[in-house]
Amino acid sequence: MAAAKKKSNAEQYLRMYRQMMRIRVFEDNANQLYLSAKMPGLTHMYSGQEAVAVGICEALKTTDRITSTHRGHGHCVAKGGEFRPMFAELLGKADGYCGGKGGSMHIADQDNGNLGANAIVGGSAGIATGSALSAKRLGKDDVTVCFFGDGALGQGLLYETMNMAALWKLPVIYACENNLYGEYTKTEEQAAGDLTARAKAFGIETHIVDGQDVLAVNNLAQKLVERCRKGEGPFFIQLDTYRYFGHHVGDINREYYRPKDEETLWKTERDPLTNFAKWLSDEGLVTKDELKEIEAEVKADAEAAVNFALDADYPDASEVTKHVFAENPSGL
Amino acid sequence: MAAAKKKSNAEQYLRMYRQMMRIRVFEDNANQLYLSAKMPGLTHMYSGQEAVAVGICEALKTTDRITSTHRGHGHCVAKGGEFRPMFAELLGKADGYCGGKGGSMHIADQDNGNLGANAIVGGSAGIATGSALSAKRLGKDDVTVCFFGDGALGQGLLYETMNMAALWKLPVIYACENNLYGEYTKTEEQAAGDLTARAKAFGIETHIVDGQDVLAVNNLAQKLVERCRKGEGPFFIQLDTYRYFGHHVGDINREYYRPKDEETLWKTERDPLTNFAKWLSDEGLVTKDELKEIEAEVKADAEAAVNFALDADYPDASEVTKHVFAENPSGL
Amino acid sequence: MREITLSKAVNEAIAEEMRRDPAIFLLGEDVAEAGTPFKVLSGLVEEFGPDRIIDTPISEPGFMGLAVGAAMTGSRPIVDLMFGDFLFLIMDQLCNQAAKTHYMSGGKLTVPLVVRTNLGATRRSAAQHSQSLHALVAHIPGLKVALPSSAYEAKGLLKTAIRDNSPVVIFEDKLMYNDKAPVPEEEYLIPFGQAKILREGEDLTLIATSSMVQVAQKAADLLAADGISAEVIDPRTIVPLDEDTLLASVKKTSRAIVIDEGHQSFGVTAEIASRLNEKAFYHLDAPVLRMGAMDVPVPFTPALEDLTVPTPEKVVEQAKRLVAGDMIHAA
Amino acid sequence: MREITLSKAVNEAIAEEMRRDPAIFLLGEDVAEAGTPFKVLSGLVEEFGPDRIIDTPISEPGFMGLAVGAAMTGSRPIVDLMFGDFLFLIMDQLCNQAAKTHYMSGGKLTVPLVVRTNLGATRRSAAQHSQSLHALVAHIPGLKVALPSSAYEAKGLLKTAIRDNSPVVIFEDKLMYNDKAPVPEEEYLIPFGQAKILREGEDLTLIATSSMVQVAQKAADLLAADGISAEVIDPRTIVPLDEDTLLASVKKTSRAIVIDEGHQSFGVTAEIASRLNEKAFYHLDAPVLRMGAMDVPVPFTPALEDLTVPTPEKVVEQAKRLVAGDMIHAA
Numbered sequence A, B: 001m002a003a004a005k006k007k008s009n010a011e012q013y014l015r016m017y018r019q020m021m022r023i024r025v026f027e028d029n030a031n032q033l034y035l036s037a038k039m040p041g042l043t044h045m046y047s048g049q050e051a052v053a054v055g056i057c058e059a060l061k062t063t064d065r066i067t068s069t070h071r072g073h074g075h076c077v078a079k080g081g082e083f084r085p086m087f088a089e090l091l092g093k094a095d096g097y098c099g100g101k102g103g104s105m106h107i108a109d110q111d112n113g114n115l116g117a118n119a120i121v122g123g124s125a126g127i128a129t130g131s132a133l134s135a136k137r138l139g140k141d142d143v144t145v146c147f148f149g150d151g152a153l154g155q156g157l158l159y160e161t162m163n164m165a166a167l168w169k170l171p172v173i174y175a176c177e178n179n180l181y182g183e184y185t186k187t188e189e190q191a192a193g194d195l196t197a198r199a200k201a202f203g204i205e206t207h208i209v210d211g212q213d214v215l216a217v218n219n220l221a222q223k224l225v226e227r228c229r230k231g232e233g234p235f236f237i238q239l240d241t242y243r244y245f246g247h248h249v250g251d252i253n254r255e256y257y258r259p260k261d262e263e264t265l266w267k268t269e270r271d272p273l274t275n276f277a278k279w280l281s282d283e284g285l286v287t288k289d290e291l292k293e294i295e296a297e298v299k300a301d302a303e304a305a306v307n308f309a310l311d312a313d314y315p316d317a318s319e320v321t322k323h324v325f326a327e328n329p330s331g332l
Numbered sequence C, D: 001m002r003e004i005t006l007s008k009a010v011n012e013a014i015a016e017e018m019r020r021d022p023a024i025f026l027l028g029e030d031v032a033e034a035g036t037p038f039k040v041l042s043g044l045v046e047e048f049g050p051d052r053i054i055d056t057p058i059s060e061p062g063f064m065g066l067a068v069g070a071a072m073t074g075s076r077p078i079v080d081l082m083f084g085d086f087l088f089l090i091m092d093q094l095c096n097q098a099a100k101t102h103y104m105s106g107g108k109l110t111v112p113l114v115v116r117t118n119l120g121a122t123r124r125s126a127a128q129h130s131q132s133l134h135a136l137v138a139h140i141p142g143l144k145v146a147l148p149s150s151a152y153e154a155k156g157l158l159k160t161a162i163r164d165n166s167p168v169v170i171f172e173d174k175l176m177y178n179d180k181a182p183v184p185e186e187e188y189l190i191p192f193g194q195a196k197i198l199r200e201g202e203d204l205t206l207i208a209t210s211s212m213v214q215v216a217q218k219a220a221d222l223l224a225a226d227g228i229s230a231e232v233i234d235p236r237t238i239v240p241l242d243e244d245t246l247l248a249s250v251k252k253t254s255r256a257i258v259i260d261e262g263h264q265s266f267g268v269t270a271e272i273a274s275r276l277n278e279k280a281f282y283h284l285d286a287p288v289l290r291m292g293a294m295d296v297p298v299p300f301t302p303a304l305e306d307l308t309v310p311t312p313e314k315v316v317e318q319a320k321r322l323v324a325g326d327m328i329h330a331a
């Protein structure tokens, strides 16, 4: 890349770095909340996969939409979510994005175009594709990105929706986060044949990208998003990545399914934050101190947000029967 | 093919011809029963596709299994079904294969390995694959063939089961009868991309064959069935074929979705019975008279069976609550 | 007033609403040129084009999923589900997604969509094309369930369904598509949760849904001939359910039979009967009786199929037992 | 007698049956090395090998379909469905295929399979991992439905389910996996359709299923302290349902509350209450009361989630109203 281009992009790079850091720090705090028994239930952490969500979402406008998964905090942050309503949601508080009714697995942020995490593996393939159909029909150039894990390739719904997306040339990008495992099972034991071939079969253009390299992800995403806007969609991207923690916060003893040195290798050699930080320094786009400052700011933000969430009120009991049905215009 | 081989195969060829004729005649009678208001409900006729069912089923043993579709009479005949219990079933009589409880769309013939027609498009993909899993687990070399239409490619279930069949190397053959339409819609409007690529994506070996050429179908089927027995399955076959009647007996005015000359072309140039009869005569394997005799015999059989079915009794009212649950061994 | 078929009534409802609101579109199998196998939608694609009357592949879970996503993002989809039996294929998208999204998001996302499908046996279509599965969706909070019993009802309820901001499942009776009823030319809506008293009576109340409304009305005719005066009520929607109207009637007549074409056990008759028992217990002279379809898969053969659903004669028989006080059980 | 957890009881039931009958195999997600996320199946793959304890892809409709086909052809599969909420994904294969095949084939094909899954809220798992959907499958003819309420019940009912020649859906209570109960070393089966009287009483009958059995028992303790004697009955299976035992109890006590963790409307409480009302009407001093889960998607936050399910305190409150004759409604 030309040096001039890089300089002019510095601001954007730093925003990507900050966003990745925000996800990393969010998850560390979520884990802490779990370990200190302050968070109800379990949660699935996105740590290690930051470059995927950030690389893609930085290529999107606010009105572009995403659908997310059970491992959804990263997508939420990357699409513009704020710490306070996120932590509040995780703790089941009234100030949460969903008033505490959704929790970690259903966090949604309509204003930023996040149509929600989903606790049904593969369950959002239809939603994302329908969102793209909606945009196309209503004459908007908004693009929808459907995030899902390699495990979701097991769900037939995905093939049905990719077929329709291809038939109708919908502006949707299927972003398959291949982190090598679905729960406690290796991808190759769950998925026969070739992953991208499953989209190619429908005539969908597919790409494979290093999901630990935020610039590679972002460059590809920018191109595909623009092509989607022009009606050249759908697309399918396989993003090779890795989750650092267990399947969920409680999955501590995982050597029986995942070797320790594999974990170490990814964390030390392929960490998206470390490697991007190094590149930024090497290119002279940022100083070590600036990086430290970003980290410190993010951590302070998170701490404040956690405290806010801990202090926040639970929803009132009367909320329990609200929102079962949507309000209707008068006369109905 | 060497002349000697042909001669020694003559008996088998004639059986195939007779089986195709039996399907053709069965359907003509079914249509007559509908038109004369003697058959309850509707039915989907297999006429035109005879070479598919016969070519494949002639490669199977009685203990090999098939699953069938809403357009299931052809598969039933080809797998060894008899006219009497078939017509009786269509008329809802106690002597039918299912005691009248299933009807045309659920005809099953367990003794001949027909696990049943299915009124859910794609609904038997799991059943066929499970049957193959069962055979493999129980140490039998039985092969299962899953018949389905091009329309069933829309159903996600198929992809889920093909994935598992490929992962576990199951002895199942997916036989996709591509008759160019699903109901009133052209295949290309329903299916993006390439049909066989959808199976290839899972690492499944695929084949395309002329579904109007019974010998081509049978040769391929024999090879693949034997390879399945040796553990080399699963396989996927696309069989290009055509249905002569409407989607069901009531689909009379179909020019809005299917041109008349297309129908004429297939019926005159590509009829599986006519072309096979010509080949058999040309090769000197049969005389015109012998062919006529076969037809006459089959027609007489059908007439007798129709009369049998018309005269047969309806099930007793007490049958209505039987078979909701299976009988259990004593002590349960 | 002009009379039109239920089929035409549905067609008009969709056309009128689509003219009014460009956010509405319809998708399903063979809905465009073919106008559905029942020909209910004939002519719509000609008026609204293939971008609003969308033929899908045979992918019920998939297009149901698309509808959910479209509904969340400014569209108002109508899902055409060819047979009610295919509900089993879309349950995840309908019940885990559409029904729960508004609640799970704390009211931020809404899912205004309609699933139009059907119910009813005795069409000789066998077990996978004859079910009446409305009780299943009624059990899931977040879904509204409408059961029109005539052309008039079908038009008014469907228009209301389309304007509702929650997911609604509306079941038409397959056998009724060609039945005519008076339907005004002028626009009308039928509000959800308002039962309709079709016939006033004193001796007992027949509460009947969908296909069973005609059965109840015939039974009431037969009963009238025998000097028994039956009130006939159609709840119209089972979610929301107009308890008040049902209770008022039962308090007046002191006896009731609930008639519905879904399987009897764990079905609609159980819910309505137990609410009446609970809330009108001391007004009842006899237990509320239930008449659902038999708890068997629907058999193909007419000889058996016809036995599985309530008939006017069977309703009369039960009504007479009820009125005669013939219900006392052994201690 | 030794005490073991419900989790261990399930594990033993499967192991014993698999040793007895080589036709049995089990399939589901992460059932082998991982032994399921709840660790219920730990050790089974070591004994029976990966050909009988089969890890599947995340393909619920698909592996349910495979089980149907395997069951038709000489195998006896156990389907492990990780969460009861995923029933919505397998409804077509379970309800359109497994449930109907024996009937549609006139008794020629049988489908001996078990779906093992779970139910229950208050685990802070939110709306898509907390549902109790047993009423839905109970509505479909051809499926049997078992609801174990302790380790003892879980083992005996599961063994019976595995030997049954029809499809059976068995729901375990997610919150009960670590609860211990006395379980004999010797083999035993619990027959389907035989309710269990857990506690005899005179003043009212508490009929409770699955997770609600403990709630009813606690309520009975509290009531006893107040001089009210409650009979507690666990139906164990809702299909088949042991009407006789329930009716005999209600005829004795003249009052009943039905408690179940499924949504109240169109759910299990409606079926049981309406059968009791219908068949014991003249013995009842008050209407049968129903206590199901609230008709709302299960909220995540503990502050709301705990409100949605019946508690011993709420049962006591209703029981007291019932016994006090406090149910007379305004005319």
Ligand SMILES: Cc1ncc(C[n+]2csc(CCOP(=O)(O)OP(=O)(O)O)c2C)c(N)n1
Binding pocket: A070, A071, A119, A120, A121, A148, A149, A150, A151, A152, A153, A179, A181, A182, A183, A247, D029, D058, D060, D082, D086, D089
């Ligand atoms: C339909 C469904 N089946 C099973 C589960 C349980 N489950 C939750 S996450 C998960 C694994 C998903 O793997 P993948 O899609 O690769 O995502 P990852 O966790 O690796 O990010 C499973 C099986 C579920 N939530 N939904």
Ligand SMILES: Cc1ncc(C[n+]2csc(CCOP(=O)(O)OP(=O)(O)O)c2C)c(N)n1
Binding pocket: B070, B071, B119, B120, B121, B148, B149, B150, B151, B152, B153, B179, B181, B182, B183, B247, C029, C058, C060, C082, C086, C089
């Ligand atoms: C799940 C499901 N959806 C829709 C239908 C209605 N239907 C019956 S046959 C058919 C078309 C099937 O097309 P194809 O698989 O190509 O078989 P063909 O009729 O051409 O033999 C449709 C849509 C059905 N029976 N099941």
Ligand SMILES: [Mg+2]
Binding pocket: A149, A150, A151, A177, A178, A179, A180, A181, A182, A183
């Ligand atoms: Mg994964």
Ligand SMILES: [Mg+2]
Binding pocket: B149, B150, B151, B177, B178, B179, B180, B181, B182, B183
């Ligand atoms: Mg076809």
